[in-house]
Amino acid sequence: MKYLSFVVPSYNASKYLDKVIPSLLVGGDDVEIIVVNDGSKDNTLEIAKHYEELYPNIVKAVDKENGGHGSTINKALEIATGLYFKCVDADDWLEENALKTLLAKIKYHYEKNTLPDLYLTNFVYEHVEEGISNVSSLRKYMPKDESIFGWKDIKKFNAVDFFMMHSFVYKLDVLKKSKLHLLEHTFYVDNIFVYQPLYYVNTICFLDIDLYRY
Numbered sequence: 127m128k129y130l131s132f133v134v135p136s137y138n139a140s141k142y143l144d145k146v147i148p149s150l151l152v153g154g155d156d157v158e159i160i161v162v163n164d165g166s167k168d169n170t171l172e173i174a175k176h177y178e179e180l181y182p183n184i185v186k187a188v189d190k191e192n193g194g195h196g197s198t199i200n201k202a203l204e205i206a207t208g209l210y211f212k213c214v215d216a217d218d219w220l221e222e223n224a225l226k227t228l229l230a231k232i233k234y235h236y237e238k239n240t241l242p243d244l245y246l247t248n249f250v251y252e253h254v255e256e257g258i259s260n261v262s263s264l265r266k267y268m269p270k271d272e273s274i275f276g277w278k279d280i281k282k283f284n285a286v287d288f289f290m291m292h293s294f295v296y297k298l299d300v301l302k303k304s305k306l307h308l309l310e311h312t313f314y315v316d317n318i319f320v321y322q323p324l325y326y327v328n329t330i331c332f333l334d335i336d337l338y339r340y
Contacts, residue, residue: 128158129232131208131298135198136174137164139216143173149219151181156229159185160202165192170216196308196315203301209241211298213291213319214338221250224337228295231272231333242274242329243300249292249338261336264293268332275330289324291316292338300326 132150136143143161150159159181161174174187190201199213210232214220228245235241248263267281304323308315 127156128208129153129156129229129236130158130210130212130295131202131206132157132159133199133202133206133211133213134159134161134216135164135195135213136161136166136170136216137192138166138168138170140166140168140170140173142217143170143177146214146216146219147177147185149222149225150214151184152220152222152225153229155183156233157184158206158208160188160206161185162188162190162198162201164190164194164198193310194312194315196312196318197310199308199315199319200310203298203306206298208298209236210245210295211301212295218292219339220337221335221339224335227335228333228337231331235274235331240274241297242331243297243327244330245295246293246330246332247295247335247337249290249340250336252339262290262293263334264289265332265334270334272331272333275332276328277330280330289320291320292340294320296323 130153134146147159150157163171163174171189177185178187188201248261251260253259264287267283269275269279300323303326306322308318
């Protein structure tokens with residue numbers, strides 16, 4: 127069983143894949159990594175296929191004509207098999223221990239038959255050149271006990287805080303039910319990915335872990 131499917135949208139991403147893919151391989155056989163080559167002109171596809179050969183039960187290398195960020199997510203949604211689905215852009219990565227924590231929580235909820243529709247986590251802006259990082263977290267609005275909760279249990283957001291794609295780990299069934307299909311050849315489809323499926327979310331679990339590195 128695959129608990130978590132990752133899509134790695136990849137356009138001319140050859141210099142990034144050797145960082146992002148190993149950060150996801152930490153999940154082992156519990157995850158699948160769908161690297162979608164979006165018509166790259168460098169050796170992105172070659173690198174993706176190399177990882178597919180090394181980890182045939184985990185990595186899938188998909189090649190398609192250029193269609194933009196949204197098109198890569200659409201393609202991955204067609205073939206994903208995990209209980210949950212997360213987008214990790216090719217120039218980003220996940221923190222090892224945080225990923226292990228997330229997978230352990232998914233397994234726990236699976237065993238208890240209490241899987242939430244959505245997991246929310248923190249993400250980190252990594253300013254590599256300056257050697258500093260900033261954590262973005264919604265913890266002050268969320269229950270603090272890692273419980274599964276509903277919308278009535280979330281505190282009212284301040285105007286400067288809002289949901290962002292990097293925090294989201296959607297249940298794949300929720301994305302399917304919402305009939306999510308992102309616009310192609312279009313920039314900044316993140317908000318569509320975040321907000322369209324929210325109507326179908328009834329249960330949420332917030333994990334105060336710094337998972338996504340941006």
